[in-house]
Amino acid sequence: MARDPSRRFIARQPARLKNNFFAAVVFAARLRLTTQPQCVRDENRRTTAKVLNKTDTKHRARFTGARREVMKNALIVAVLIFSAALSIGLMRGLGRGKESLLFSAASGKGLVRGLWQGANEPPPNPEFSPADAFYIRSEPRLGCRQRTYSYSSGKDCKGQDGEEQFELAARSKVFADITRMASRLVAEHDDTTVAVTFSAMITDGGSGSGPLRLRALVDGNEADPGEITLTERQYGHAAGYSFTFIATVDKGIHTVQMQWSSTMRSATSLLRDASLLVTVDSQDNAGQRLVAKARKPPIPLTKNSLAWTKIPQTDLDFNVPEKGGAAFVFASVSKMKQGNYFQVRAVVDDAPYLASPGASAFTIETTHKEARSLTFTTKELSPGLHKVHFEWQSAFTDVMSEVELEAWTATALTNKGLTVIPQGVPFNVTQDVFTEVPTLATEIQVNELSDVAVTFSGVGNGYSEVYATVMKDGNALGEQASMLYHPDVFIAPGQTNPTSVSNRGAQSFTFALKDLPPREKPYRISVALRLKKAGPGWSNRGTLVSNATMTVLRKHRIGPDLAVGANVGAASRKHEAIIEPVYGRRKVLAVVFDPKRSDAVPVNGAYMQGVDDMLFGPVPSAKDYYRVVSGGRLQLDKVAVLGPYSGDKGAIDPTKTNHYWDGAGHGCPGVDEYNSPYKEQIVEALKKASDEFDFSEYDFDRNGILTAKELAIVVVVPQNKNFGETTSRFDPYCGNNNPFVVDGVEIHEVTHLYTPGTVSTPQEPNGPLASAMVAAHELAHLVLQLDDTYGPVTGVFQNNGDLLPCPSKSDPTCQTRYVNTAPHAISMMSHITQTRNGDASSPHLDGFHKLQLGWVTPRLVVNPGAYHQYEVQQSGEVLILPREGTDAREYLLLETRYETNGPLDARYDYNLMDSGLAVYHVIEPGSGCQSSVGASPLSCAPLQKPMCIASDLLWGTFASNLLRPGLRLIQPDMQHTFNPASGGTNFSETLFGANPGQDLLDGSGGGGMSCAPNIGLPGTVPQLIWVDGSASGYQLKGIKTDFAGQRTLFNIGIAGK
Incomplete structure (x- = not known):
């Protein structure tokens, strides 16, 4: 089926109201309705109604002083608009399903807040x-x-x-x-x-x-x-x-x-x-311009003529900047139906001779479909607007060639930082060591940390397989070497030399040079090729590479790398665990297992419904939580809630130890084949579920391993208090490393969730919210592959800042204190089920994790001045204060958070115990953290202790993964001592701005870091310093909250600016 080339890919914006945009619409409508004839006003009213229904995908407009006066005096209009917006919100909710009604209604209410914000809008932020x-x-x-x-x-x-x-x-x-x-x-x-x-x-x-x-x-x-x-x-x-x-x-x-x-x-x-x-595309002719078209006709396009003709949907208008390069790329899926080959050329400004290479063979003797790509360039264009299109021609050898195109794209890329070098003469690859391709080399000056993309494109024609890689300063990077060209060689019976070769043509591959450090001497960048092997009698034949280009894109990178996530996912201290962006649907299966505990909530129909509601119901549930927190980017799909399945070995007599909790009896050797009673619960539950559920049906890639990305499995066990654990290496058996297999597939990843469901118990007074949030936390491990950030440490705290192990659990000197860099109550990954007065909480994921997952937009701060930041659910943004000139892995991240109104608030973020500006110091781990002999603070920056933590034991205990030491919440009050009498600890000053006019400085103006004698004691004055103790160069001054506007306001000072 033909695709509509005008179809656009609109980002799913977070399910929130764009308050200032609404206010701008209202202002424009008000202004026009009071200055135009009645007939025009009526038409404008209809137009405004249409706009109001389309505001989900539009962006916030800004107000000027004149608009404010109109809005302040428009109370009656505001009331009418509020009613309309509330109705629109409810209508949206009906369209999305009943579970969205509360959230949509809340977005309607946001209009009144938007009117207030529009009338009190601060000046725009400095340019990012x-x-x-x-x-x-x-x-x-x-x-x-x-x-x-x-x-x-x-x-x-x-x-x-x-x-x-x-x-x-x-x-x-x-x-x-x-x-x-x-x-x-x-x-x-x-x-x-x-x-x-x-x-x-x-x-x-x-x-x-x-x-x-x-x-x-x-x-x-x-x-x-x-x-x-x-x-x-x-x-x-x-x-x-x-x-x-x-x-x-x-x-x-x-x-x-x-x-x-x-x-x-x-x-x-x-x-x-x-x-x-x-x-x-930057949409700025002074920056990078990209124009592109794509086509996939319902019937493949064919060509069998010697005439050069334009390939449909490849004509592009492009801009050439001053001293910039241009790359024209034609990519297609093609095959030869008969004959030898076909050619492609780029025609620039209607001249077929301006582009390099000229006419080039594209597919040679390839009778099956393959994706190929070829790059053209030109250096003979003046700055300004130009045009290009691609043409093709069949070749005539023994017969007229006939070629078929299934799909194709044409792109034109121009940029001042773009270098495209055409090959001079063809290069015959004859060596089995990497050899630089003549003329395909350039020098680039790197003054700041940079990323470089190098694309090699050329036509292969010969008998031998060819590997390609990128070279830096004359050294071939063997770890990036990839097979570029592999022909099909035919050797006739009785012969040792090849008699024919097919499957030749255009080949392309893109290589990466990441994190190039600055230096005075330019880097020499080039492409190298080598033969993989040569068969008998082939030594002098090799492979000829012609019509090649090398395209080099380079950029200075400051702040987080959006192409490759941070290595702080689950178990990052043990193995590489890159956090990947998540967008789409994930399937979730719940299996309820009843071990027959006499002291747990009863497993009946109400309990089963509670498990269903906890995971997949309306507010509060794990599914709804991720819909809101991701801004609609993550959808958890219910596959089934199976069970309940009764344990065969559970003890009915309450005076006996329940088999499924008998840890002592499950040593190896033990009472059975399992190394843990809890793992035995999982095995028994999944084996019984397999009688009515085929797990192998969800092994979508058919590799014999059922991953959480294919099916997230949650084994639910009744218990009066919530608890969960998730593993990515499920190994339930004694004496071997045999994986658990059911229905012919291995299961390595599973969540074990102990919960009362939606029942409130003495241990869980707000059962529905607590259960849903524990489930959400565990699904962050299982589905998103995230790790924990919580920071309780238990021991005997010394006055000199040291920590000693507890003599015993009952020793009165033994205390639990929270490490004062953990995000505590404001992050789901440090979720505390009971905070204020034992009530449950529903924190969002912190801004760092949302950024890694692709759920918030980063704005890089490079200019000083007065800033304002809306609450993250409204803005969908975080601010990045980068460490420029050195390692882009270290930066400051700012987000604004506001505590919501109650446990059923559709926005979640309930019971944060604070509102204001969250300031995170992020130190992403580099390659030095992946040492085979164990990472050390000297080579792994996140492991360096913060200035106000003296104890190696405390920091070593806390830094059990790379996330905890690498994600540091800077807090105004670092006093976090567990108080058993109140059932929690005081996290009421973890954000900035509640006390108007707070400053957060970097120590460069005199004065050092003020540290309390120990964590849990008052007296620490935080500062914005880098992990090595140097001043960051940033100062946040006059931080204050604006509750009515749901935003924070502050000034950012930058050293030297």
Whole structure:
């Protein structure tokens, strides 16, 4: 089916009201209705109603002083508009389902707040740093990386011996995510063009049947031209493939995810290396410009003529900047139906001779579909507007060639920082060591930390397989080497030399140079090729590479890397655990297991319904929580709530120890084959569930392992108090490492949830909210692969700041205190089920995690001045104060949080015990944290102790993962001592602004860090200092909250500006 090329990919904005935009609409309507004839006013009223119904995807407009006076005197109009907005909110709720009614009604109420905000809007914030022009991610040895080898194993999945190992199987029933092939991006404007270029080394795996399909999802929607055939090759050969997808997005943050499917294949397809390059149009002719078109006709387009003709939907108008480069890329899925080859050329300003290379063979003797890509350039254009299109021509050898195009894209990219170098003369690859391609080299000056994307494009024609890689300063980066060209060679019976070769043509691959440090001497960047092998009698034949280009994109990177997430996911201290962006739907299965405990809530119909409501119901539930917190980006889909299944070994007699809680009896050897009674609960529950549920049906990629991304499994056990634990390495058996298998699939990831459901008990006085939030916390581990941030430490605290182990649990000197850098009550990952007066809470994920998941837009602060920041649910934004000039992994992150009104508030964030500005000091771990001999503070920056923590034991206990020491909440009051009498601890001063005019300085103006004798004691004065103790150069002054406007206001000072 033909796709509408004008279809746009609109980001799903968080389910909130854009209050200031509403106010702007009201002002414009009011102004026009009072100055125009009645007939025009009536038409404007109808137009305004239409606009009000479309404001979900629009952005906030700003007010001027004149507008404020109108709004202040428009009370009657405001009341009428409030009623209309409330009705609209309810109508939206009806359209989305009953579970959205409360949330939609709340958004209607937000209009009145919007009127107030519009009338009291502060001046605009100073200009932020522009969003990045591109995002690059390169992942060699994907299969190896998926296995999450421990750091101590020494297997870093880079440059391992062997050519073909570490491959990732894909025989999916449906489209499945390609591991580690996701990225975030930020668009500065609405209607922004985005190009997504995927490169990969693929092995067919043998004589399979049917295509290997590929698609790019942008915010969960297929990018144009939709799904394509990456390859139909059936000879078990590895080769490089590349294709570019196109999307249009609105202002804000977005998520790209590559997916593949091989539903028709009987053999396994393998992927070893891959890269993802996302380029973004700036809509500014002084910056990067990107124009693109895509086409996938309902019937493949064919060509069998010697005449040069324009390929439909490839004509592009583009702008050339002063001293800028230009790259024109044609990507297509093509095959030869007969004949030898076909050619493609780029025609610039109607002149076929301006582009380099000129006419180029694109597909040569390839009788199956493959994705290919070729880059053209030109250096003969004046600054200003120009045009380009692509043409094709069949070749005539023995017969007239006939070619078929299934889908194609055309892009034109221009940028002052873009370098495109055409090849001079063809290069014959004859060596089995990497050799630089002549003329394909350039020098780049790096004055700040930078990322560089290097794309090689050329035409391969020869008998031998060719690997490609990028070179830095003359050194080939072997860890990025990828198979680029692999022809099909035929050797006649009785012969030793090849008699024919096919499957030749355009090949392309993008490499990444990440985190290039600044230096005085320029870097030399080039591309190198080598033969994999040469068969008997082939030594002088090699492979000829011609019509090549090298495209180099470079950017100074400040702040977090949106292409590659932080290595602070679950168990990051043990193995690499990159947090990946999440957008879309996740399937969840609940299995209720009853161990027959006499002291637990009864398992009956009401309990089963409570489990269903806790996980999948309206407010409060885990499903609704993630709908709100993600801004509609994550949807938890209920597969089933199975059970209850009764334990076969549970003790009915309350005087006996219940078998499923008998830890002593489950030693190895023990009473049975299980190494834990709790793991035995899970095994028994899932085995009984398999009698009515086929777990293998959800192994979508058919690799024999059921992951939480395919099906998140929650085993629920009745208990009066909530508790949960999640594992990614489920190993229930004694004496071996045998995995748990059910219905023929291994299950490694599972959540074990103990809960009263929606029943309130003495231990859980607000049962419904507490149960839903514990479930949400555990699902953050299971579905999002996040780790814990909570920071209670128990011991005997010394006056000198040291910590000693407790002599015994009952010793009166033993205390529990909370490490004063943990985000405590304001993050779901440090969720405290009972806070103020034993009541439950419902905190959002903290701003750092939302950023990593692609759920908030980062705004980089580079200018001093007066700032205001709306509550994060309204703004969907966080501010980043980067550490410039050195390591972009360290920065300050600001978000505004406001406590909501009650446990059933549809916005969640109830019972935070504070409102105001959250200030996080983030230190993302670098490669030094992945040492095979164990990370140390010298090589792993997050492990360096904060200034006000003296005890090595305390810090070592707290830093059990890389997230806790790397995510530090700077707090005005660091006194967090557990008080058993109140059932909690006082977190009432974790945010800034409740006391108007608070300052947060960096110590550069004199005075040092003031530290209390120990955590849990008053007296600490926090400061904005980097992990090495140096002044950050940032000062936050006059921080205050604006409860009516749901925002914070503050001044940012920047040293030297």
